[in-house]
Amino acid sequence: MTESAAILSIVLPAASAMLGLLMGRDWARDWAVLGSLGALVAAIAELVLVGTDGPVTAFGFLGRAQLGGTTIDLALRSDQLSAAVAVLVALVAFCVQIYSTAYLAGEGTPDAPTRYPAYAATVSLFTAAMMLVVHSADLVLLLIGWEVMGLASYLLVGHHSERASARAAAAKAFLVTRVGDIGVVLAVVVLIAGAGTTSISDLNRAATENEIGHGTVLTAGLLLLAGVVGKSAQFPLHIWLPDAMEGPTPVSALIHAATMVAAGVFLMARLLPLYLTVPGALQTGAVLASISMVGAALAALAQTDLKRLLAYSTISQVAYMLGAVCVASDRELGSGDPTALAAPGVLHLLSHGAFKALLFLAAGCIVHIVGSTALADMGGLWRTHRSLAVLFGIGLLGLAGIPPFGGFWSKEAVLSAADEAAHAGTWVGWTVLVAGVLTIVLTGLYAGRAWAIVAMGRDPVLPAVGDAETEEPHENPHGHSQVPVAMMLPLYLLAIPTVAFGLVLLTPFDLLHGVEIQPGTAITGALLALSGVGWAVSAPRLGTPDIAVALPVRARALLENAFYFDAVIRALVVRPVLGLARTVQMLERDVVDAYVRAVRPTTEIAGTVLRRTQTGLATGYAVWVLVGAVVLTVAGMVLV
Amino acid sequence: MLTDITGTLTGVPRIDAVALLPVIAPVVALLLVLLIDAVRPVKPLLNLVTLAGLLTAAGGVAYLALEGTERSTACSIGVVVGTAGLSGPSPLPESLSPSDVGFGCSYLVSDLTLTGQAIVLVAAIGCLLLALDGPGAEDRTAHHTLLLATVAGATALAGARDLATLTVALETATLPAIGLIALRRDAQGAQAAVTLLLTAIASLGLLLLGIGLLFLATGSLYLSRIADVLASDPDEKVLVVAVAGAMFALAGIGFKISLVPFHQWTPDTYAGAPLPVAALLSTVSKAAGLTAAAVLLGIGLPALHDAWAPLIGVLAALTMTAGNLVALRQQVAVRLLAWSTVAQAGWVVLPLAASGTTRDGVREAVAASLGYLLAYVVAGLAVFAVVVLVARHHRAGEEHTLEAYRGLARTEPVASAVLAFALACLAGLPPGVMGLIAKVVALRPVVDAQLWPLAVVAALNVALALAYYLRWTALLLATTDQATPRWRLRPAEGIVLGGAAAGCVGLSIGAGTIAGLLPDLLR
């Protein structure tokens, strides 16, 4: 039963992707929604079944592959971790599919076609891939899902391929995540060679029992960490995520907020027993997470674009999860199951998925109304669309971690974990704790700022129509005064877990047994968050809804451009390699072409020199043969 | 006091026709083709006989593989008698076995033999089908004869266990291929043929010098005997001569696999040869070269492993790096393929660099090499099939650049999908699981032997190669204003395309085949 539910949760979206593409426009919508609904039902069933029947560690899926002496069993597993994440993925995917039917309704214009069938199929494909990642019992199978996710993300970021900025963003996302993905591929190779297995449970067990060489584990751990950092948009590979906001907003909600970016954390949690044997890898992760956490929160504070603000906030929040997992090595192993140490991170993954998806979808509605993503164009939502404003506010409260909303519980769990590690006396715990506390204030500030600008703010752009919509054309040519029902429904759906997430902790299932919230930390955190929000919301007294205005101009520019890290990357990496002209060219070209161009200049000289030897003179080639033979012979004689 | 021993030969060796079927069948077909041509050259009949010859050979391989027994044939037989100071011949002392006094077998059916032959035959059938309607179809008789001779040489090579058979078989696999190139009978064909010919002759000279030195050192041409002598801790002088011989011989075989620096003929010859012949060079010919190297190094010279293994590693690193670097800058499809085949050659020999001195170590390395070769040949055939089709329908013909593929996915989705998948296999990118597994298989011995620098170079080359394979794939999906005509797919080409695609998919699903080749191969 559990097995069937898990397999269905993968197969249904995959099938709906295929059917949606094959059967054409008329059916695309039905298949997409049905597929994600099926996945949601299957995932919930799985969660219930796992709770009653216990986990299933491995069951066949794609057979097995023989690799020399290594058998790679392409099997799935189902336990509370996978089931819980699967429910989140399916829920958000379901909401996004419903939302998208309205968001991308119609044919669009010839200049900007909506391409709904392809879009919906890709989202379904992504859902299937994420489900595969979540359920994989083997790293190779996981890698397949991982790559398909990357592909779907690339396609969706570049969905509006008629826009140069979308193409460039897709290219950037592809290139940057690829850097990390190479790490995952290499890690798999290292593990096959060094450990002889890629089965996750075998790896965890073998690493814990010291059956694998420490060097192998460390190498593989660091390589996998590179993949995690890339996929989860952590420093220094975070630069693709803000640009990825070029994609349609529902996609941002699904892939670039709730699920895919959290997949890295999921992978770390899965392999935590292995990572616990190499604290060095975890410490590296903790440092990167701390930098990402504070840096991204600071950057979010000064963003002038709502979606980019949310993107930076995602980086910051995912860093919380990663930090929570990375302090695990300094915490006491309680009940014996090391996976429990990852519980705070997973908890935050789940709550973040709900409230961030809510925020993005709400942002999509706001954009729909205003016709722009710039914060400067927004304002007065409270007066014009009160219910939407309330939903948006719930999301922000969750984000800021105000009790009793979702984010509060999970964030305090993370901080408590860091606190425990810090009191164990390690610098890693302290780093994460300090960064986390700092970030709480910052999160409160930017959440409050978003509220102040969007919901309060200056006079609304639109005439005050309230929720009583008018059919009249309004003065903003791009916007709409009315939000379709299909776009509002998912918001209500997502608001439920955001509001009621704390209830989960009343009856925690086994997975979350490792979660402890220390009252002291919790109260401090809540107060800090509240003060942050309070500061920001009181900003209108300064004469502007935007608290960021209070910052010095230079600092604001610095933060808005995220410490110019993009520029630093460009100056340090891209420019020397490509030259400025080539950079421009690269951004204009297709993704793959960009990759080719990226390798090309570095190899151009070598290639040219080698080509020079192709003189076309046949006896010239014989020179190589004969001289090669001489060198070979001399070398051979030296070697013996 | 030296004792003189004289041997007497006792007759013609027994020839096991079944064991030699993979060699005999192409030869018989060759003779039939010539006969039919002399009597009444009916084109379909010529094609049929040639195909039947190759299929019979393949059937022979399959039968021998199923039978599973090891057969040796063409063994020299005789008695050896001592005559020292005695009036009449006396029987051989007990301490000497026939192999000690120089007897041996020229041909052995082992897993190595059968795997090599299977790869060669699969590739040859593909190349034949591609060539049926292509350029040179006018010279059907000559083409089929030369192709069959090449195949006979290549299959004999896989079973050859003495240096004379090895040399003759290697030449039989090389010379007719040069003739095939020249069949274009124009300036470019002639030049391509001359280029390969001169490289081949220089290499033959090196190979023969090497064989001369090996023979001087060990006194035998039988590989098993050479291996025994070298393994029995010989004199320093013997060792020096043998190493020099081994290196000369290796250099003499290197051109066949397109190893840097023996690769220089490759791009020019591919560009000047008819495309199906280029396909033959990159599959059949390369397979022959690898089996020759595996037989020579793995069976004859495992004792000199210390000398050749590190050098193979250096050659492999150089080969894949140089091939990839230049391939990045190629525009013409067939030249890109030529350089990519150079790069792949590095991968093919990579595992040999990690073969240990033990029998098992060598076995694993050779098995990995052949596994990679299998994957490469299947994917290569698929790519060549599409390139042949494009060449037939594009105005630039065989010299078409990659631009000819722009937007191909719109007009020819099936062929494009096959090409994209095969390229992914060559690159080792996830959908092409076959290629990924093959790369892992090839890297495995290297990692096991902890040759980290080599493994790193190989890994970097994966990234390097991605660039041009992806560039090609991306062009398929790009938009184009040019309306390209629909293709007319001929049945033979359809079979190759479908067969190679099925092979790629099949080996991707059953990737174990690549990794699990040859349970016990090295004899």
Next chain:
Amino acid sequence: MSGPDLLLTALALLAAASGLLAVTGSRVVHCALWLVVSLGALAGVYLVLGAEVVALVQLLVYVGAVVVLVIFALMLTRAPVEPSDRLDAPKGQKLAAVVAGISVGGILAGTLIYALQDLTVKVQGEQGSARNIGRAVFSGWLLPFELLSVLLLAALVAAIAVSRHLPAEKRPGQSLTEDGGVQ
């Protein structure tokens, strides 16, 4: 030094010197003739070393057939009879040739001198007789021998096919250009 040694040395010097002239001469026909001398001297070397059948084959195949072929080829390609400076490759290539030649020869010579030094053997004249060679070929080397016949046959077919006139010239109406075979 014994008599055979002296004879061997003289023949070797002759073979090497005429070989050198064959690859450096500036008249093509002379080059071919020096090749005859060199190969003939080698036949003598084989004879002294007790390989009479090999010597015979050397004379028949090389001096008889190959050199005649080479001379025909020189005539057919309208090689100049008078001395020409266009026989040699450009300077850089020649320099590479000298380096490669000396290093190949040097390595071989070094190895062989180290290995053989003053090794002497008694020549087994009867070993290389036609009867023994024939028996050896048909008892021990049957497979390469048969394979060799395939090689010769294929080379013959290839040479004939290559030497025929271009089909496009012969039958202008019926060309291969449909398939891009001939430009």
Next chain:
Amino acid sequence: MIHLLGPAVLAAALAGIGVYGILARRNAVLVLIGAELLLNAANVLLVTASALPAGGLAGLEHSQTYHDPLIPGQVMTIFVITVAAAEIGLGLAIVLLLFRARGTVELTAVRELGEASPRHTETPS
């Protein structure tokens, strides 16, 4: 008794001369002459080695000597001569083809296939 060093050095010298001949010549037929010398060098080496008793250099350590009835060295030499003849036959046919198509057998004059050759075009129309 014969010293084997003489013919061995001859083999080395011929190999060097042959290599020079292959590489230093522009006329394709003369290149083939060089190749002949290289192949003959191998033959001399084989015949020389075949003058040793069975077992080659490694066999000299043993107390017993015998003569290999298979005479591998000499048989191999005959094979090589035949292979070389086939090779030269085909080689000359191809050189003649080159002459027919290009009107010259100078290798330096017919090099449009090389990528670095001045005659090479990157993108043929």
